[in-house]
Amino acid sequence: MPALTRHWTQRVFSISYPTVCLGLLLGGGALPAFIPYASAQEQPRTYQIAAGDLGNALARFASQAGVSLSVDPSLVRGRNSAGLSGNYSVEEGFAALLRGSGLSLSEVGESAYTLVPASDASLQIQTTRVTSVSDPARTYEGERYAGGQVARRSAQGLLGSKDFMESPLSMTTYTSEAVKNQQARTLTDLTASDPAFRSTNPAGGRFEQFTIRGFSLFNSDVAYGGLYGVLPTYSIDMEMADRVDILRGPTQLVNGISPRGSVGGSVNIAPKRATDQPITEFTGSYISDSQTGGAVDIGRRFGEDNAFGLRFNGVKQSGDTEWDHQSVDREMAVLGLDFRSDRLRLSTDIGHTERQTDAPQERVLVNAAAPVPDADDVHDNFAQPWSKAHTRDTFGALRGEFDIDDSMMIYAAVGARESDHDFLRHNVPVTNAQGDFSVQPRDFTRDESVRTANVGVRKWLQTGPVSHELNLAADYFYMDFENGGGRYAATPSNLYDPITAPAPGVRTRDDTKTYTENRFSGVALSDTLGFMDDRLLLTLGARWQRVKVDDWADGIKQPTAYDEKKISPSVGVLFRATDQLSLYANYMEGLSQGKIAPSTSLNEDEIFPPFISRQIEAGAKYDFGTFAFTAAVFRIRQPAYETAAPVGNAALGTFGPNGKRENSGIELSMFGEPLPGVRLLGGVMYIDSELTDTNGGDNDGNRAPATPKLNANVGAEWDLSTVPGMTLTARTIYTSSQYLNQANSKKIGAWQRYDLGARYAFRVDDKDVTLRASVENVLNERDWISAGASDDSEAGLTISAPRTFLLSATLGF
Structure with a gap:
């Protein structure tokens, strides 16, 4: 037996199930590889086939489909497949796995097939296809990695859609399947599985906010199909998401300037699109204490070659939470339309969301003279029953892309949002060890209007042995x-024994009315050069950026307005050492909008000049076929800000810059299916955060506030072989201690959370049914889970959510 034949055969056997019998090539001839299952299934079934070696992918698919496949190893040697995820018939599945391989399927008997070279010569060369920029929701075959929780590809703005093994960035892309199975309602729920993320605002609060790699990330900086500012400002419903793309580190080259200047990373929500298979799903849900609701997901394609698509998602959920006198009422409706032809692709998304929260949780502020409160003693909702948060957002986007030829694409997108936000709230400034604080009611309105657009061109070309992917x-x-x-008027209350204050009556004072205009613009150019048959990829790029901010207070133009410009360079290199191992490194700079003084400071809403952040990162990615492991080391630098301690009898301090901060860290992530029926998702992140050049050098060498040294997340799923369709789930989340201030004089302790769950998928009269049940915070621990927004110094302690039960049932028609 020739050596190459032995090698190929060993590789096939290594991934096959024990019942699979593959043919061996003897003397250059191919013998059939018979797989002892009864017959091929005519109806579509659900498959999860990992991307990788084509021979392995075909063998695994044939095994799962129950058919026999005869393969000449010389035909598949050195070829890869993008994998498979979703519902397919046997022939549809084979066609998807073989797409672009130059091979086609030939039926040689009942449930028996072989491979032959495609008669169409155009299939013998894998054509370079334009990957979507303006519509990151575009579907890619084999997009989901083994296990279905994470996708292989993500939208990377200027650089287009990239497989995680081909990108010089640290990235994780969560799928809509992960959203459903985790019963994630908002972005906070989904990112609880990510070690780089931590929520810095209470569940059931007025808004969502996070840290990523230790730096703040606001919902304003979450893109929708590549466009910033289109999604709702305060909370994002996950039912609208087909994918959630997470890129870590400053990403201004690929995405441009984000509205709030986040530098730890970026998030993109890919809108849902109609698939070739009709979608009709209804999900009923229950969340303790008494929240009930329903969600619909409808998708259809019409016309010749299914050119026109429609996808609608709607949600209505309301009821009480586990916190006393707190309730949440949310509504969402999003309609996605698209058209596709050989060269032209168009899409539009229109959405409206409303959220009403009564008695939303607030961060707990700790006075300079008070100790850190004991979270174990907080048993009741310290927000007043009459406090509320009401947000309304209407948004939309239009995208298009056109392939001028097989080596050039042009694209454009526009988006808009109109929002009205009304709040009646109060801070929780604890002043002593007994937990006393003063309730000063405040009504607050915010009206927002957003317009955004991008346009670009991508060109592929070859100069001798070097390939180029040019982006402008x-x-x-x-x-x-x-x-x-x-x-x-203010009234007293207590953190441990809240006192219900009367509902606000007559205002004691009017706040300053502020109006702000932000204008960000930029032009970016990049070239990804491919050497050694594209095993070595070098990306060089730069973005010219302009940040212009004008603001008024009671109609008077403020001196804090500015107009700044900068060119930010970036470089990334990736080396495919083997088909399974990628090594990468990058350096990125970014210009960000200046910080805005928080509501917990004397100079609330003051705008500071823009700043520059810098990151250097190196890492490795290993793809085992069904399980992937990534590692990264990074360093990010940017200015540090602080709300100074109050002076005299003042209740609040003044917000402003105070030195610089550097976050250096190690990040390890894992996802996939290491064993059949066993899925893992999570990782760890260690950060060494240091302050330098602080005022008077008082805090030099200290750790930046609200930045834990260690985050760890591990989620596991186990399909029970004894009960087909039954899956058990578990997740643990750990976060080490954090300081509240730059002086490192106060801190909160480490915390951990345990979640358990199960789901059961089955069919009733040809209808797919999935039942899900989970418990978050099984032990009902009371902890401070965050010390605030680290780089904004919007200090304040975030209390953990009580034990929460979640139930849902999804019926597919």
């Missing part, structure tokens, strides 16, 4: 917002 793009972002409100 321009983008524009405009947002104006107006804040107003007033204050009411």
